Amino acid sequence: MSYQVLARKYRPQKFSDVVGQDHITTTLKNAIKSGRLHHAYMFTGARGIGKTTVARILAKALNCFSPVDAEPCGECQNCREITSGTLMDVQEIDGASNNSVDAVREISERVRYMPSSAKYKIYIVDEVHMLSTSAFNALLKTLEEPPAHVIFMFATTESHKIPATILSRCQRYDFRRIPSTLIAKELSRIAGNEGVKVDDSALRIIAHEATGSLRDAESLFDQAIAFSGDEITSEVIGRMLGTLDRKRLYGFLSAVMNRDSASALSLLEDAYRFGIDLVRFAVEILELIRHMLVISECKGDSKGIDLPPDEVAMLVKLVSGRASEEMLGMFNVWYRIAEDVSRSAFPKMLLEIGVMRMVRASDVKNIGEILARIDDIVSPGARRQVKDSAIPVQAPSTSKKSPEQAAALKFEPASSSSSPSDGGGGRWLEFMRWVSIQRPQIASILQNGVFVGIDGSLVKLSFNNMLYADMLTEEDRKKQLDDLMEKFFKNKMSVIVGVISDDSSGPDAARRKRDMMREALGNDIVKKTADILNARIHDVKVEGEDH
Incomplete structure (x- = not known):
């Protein structure tokens, strides 16, 4: 006898033999026991997980002469003939090669005749999504009201390609990938x-x-x-x-995370020398980084990771003491590397450069913490709370806010009478944020101005557009602004507005640019902010200018 491949030799012959589909086999067995049989079944799911196999077992169980607990005996004539594919009453049809209207019409003609030796005449249509639209339409009437002795069983890997009119006439079973x-x-x-x-x-x-x-x-x-x-x-x-040993994979990942470029590049060279598929290698590393991110986010919970316990323990050890932001940054970088490698004629060079990028990448800091530190520098007297990366909104908003949101954004006026005579920058910023909550319309006008400074009780603002200057000096609006400043600063204040010259070139503009750069570089707040961000001042720009 010729050799039979393992997939056929060990194909399940009973419901109890099916692996990983208990939710389906239990339902079908109970339906057989109770006699609640449907005239059409739709089995959907990925390849090789048991759709056609379960259809055959169900056909045997329905036509078995001596079933045991809704399981086919496997010994009677019907069971043996269904297993060998010779029973006339159980027809297995390939939807890809029998997808025409004529093929479906032939089935519709056959269903009228009673089965020859079995209890039910069963049609198993594999890859049913390959049928043409006309073929599906021809099947509709037969599928809706088939004779009592006929049962249809459909199997497909692409259920989204099947018309809704067909799906609605079937009892659907979704097969799962096997762990x-x-x-x-x-x-x-x-x-x-x-x-x-x-x-x-x-x-x-x-x-x-x-x-x-x-x-x-x-x-x-x-x-x-x-x-x-x-x-x-x-x-x-x-x-x-053509895959790398799992221990070497974890060794490579550990070397990258520990900034050991020599070890990482050496392991990559070994993989290349052994003939490992570098595209597959990149994908496997990406999967491991994904698993680490899940472990980090879920505080060590590994339910969503389909790996053996010893590998999960290795991942937990690698993640220990590292922030989720670092894992996310690694995933983003390596995802781009894996994508580039899959399209490149030089995958090894891309991976080597990618390793060096990963190793040289600086530690990722929490954006919420950075913004909180910067805000504390800019307005140390402001009493507020920072949650994650949320900071008080500087731009005015006309959208309606809940009382809770307004409370989170609100900056209370100073508790004692004082004028912002210390240069006014920090307190004016606080005032702008406060006004954006109290009077968004006025705040939207102020946002288009440039704060120049404070001279006693006078606040100097400059505008590029004369329209905004005129709007701010209107009597009613000016009175509202004066009242708001008095309420916030606990002192009578007035605004003087001017228009910035359009002359943005020439010696004066260059001198003004140099002065602003010098002022920015000498400002303590700017220095501390640059230090937190590990940055340097590249350019200075006046708010509101387009250049």
């Missing part, structure tokens, strides 16, 4: 039956490569047996698949 642990367990059982010696790490690699498909895992295992004989190790699987 790696269950795939490894099933492969271990097969290995025992086949007399093959295989270590657990090799099984885990195969299960991981199968991405939830048991059929793919069985095919890879078949290939591994052919490649190495009766003894399979993780090193053998790595050579066969």
Whole structure:
């Protein structure tokens, strides 16, 4: 007898043999026991996870002469003929090659006749999404009111391509990807039956490569047996698949995170020399960084990570003491690297440069903490709370705010009578924020001006556009502004407005630019802010100017 591949040899013959689809097999068994059978079933899901297999088992269970607990006996004539594919009353049709209207019409003609030897006449249509639109339309009437002795079973990997009119006439079952642990367990059982010696790490690699498909895992295992004989190790699987040993992957990741470029580049060179697929290598590193980000965000919880416990423990150790922002930054950088590598004719060079970028990247700081420190420098007297990256809104907003939001943004006026005679910059900024809550319309005008300074009780503002200066000097609006300043500063204040000259070139403009740069470089607030951001002053620009 010719050799039978493992995927066919160990194909489940009963509901209890199906791996990882208990939510479906239990429902179908209960339906058989209670007699609540539907006339059409739609099985959807990824490849190799049991859709067609379950359809065959269901066909056997419905036509079995002596079922046991809704399971087919596997011994009667109907069970044997369905297994071998020779029972006339159970037709398995390939939707890809029988997708025409004529093929569907032929089925519609056949369903009128009673089954020859079975209880039900069953049509299993695989890859049903390949049927043409006309074929689906021809099937509608038959599918809606089929004879009592006919049951349709459809299997598809792309349910979104099936018309809603078809889906609504079927009972739908969504198959899940099979967890790696269950795939490894099933492969271990097969290995025992086949007399093959295989270590657990090799099984885990195969299960991981199968991405939830048991059929793919069985095919890879078949290939591994052919490649190495009766003894399979993780090193053998790595050579066969062109993947790097898992320990080396974690070693590479550890070297990058510890800023050890020499070790990281050495491991990358080893991977290249061993003939490892560098695109696959980049994707595997990206997956590990994703897992680390999940562990960091979920405070060590690894429920969303389909890895063995020892690998999860290694990831937890790598993440320990590191902020989520660092993991997110690593993921963003490596994602771009992996994307570029997949399209490049020089993947090794791109990976090497990527490693150096990752190693040289500075530690990521929490943006909320940075902004809080800067705000404390700019307005140390302001009593407020900073949560994460939220800071008081400087730009005026006309949207309606809840009392809670307004309270979070509010800056209370000074508690004692004083005028901002210390240059006025910090207190004027506080006033602007306060006005944006109290009088957004006035704040929107002030935002277009440039604060010049304070002379006694006079606040000097300059505008590029005369329109805003005129608006601010209107009697009613000026009175409102004077009242607001008196309320905030606890002192009578007035505003003097002027218009900035349009002459932005020539010696005067250059001198003004130099003076502003000198003033900015000598300002304590600017110095401290630049120190926090690890930055340097590149240019000085007057707020409101377009150049």
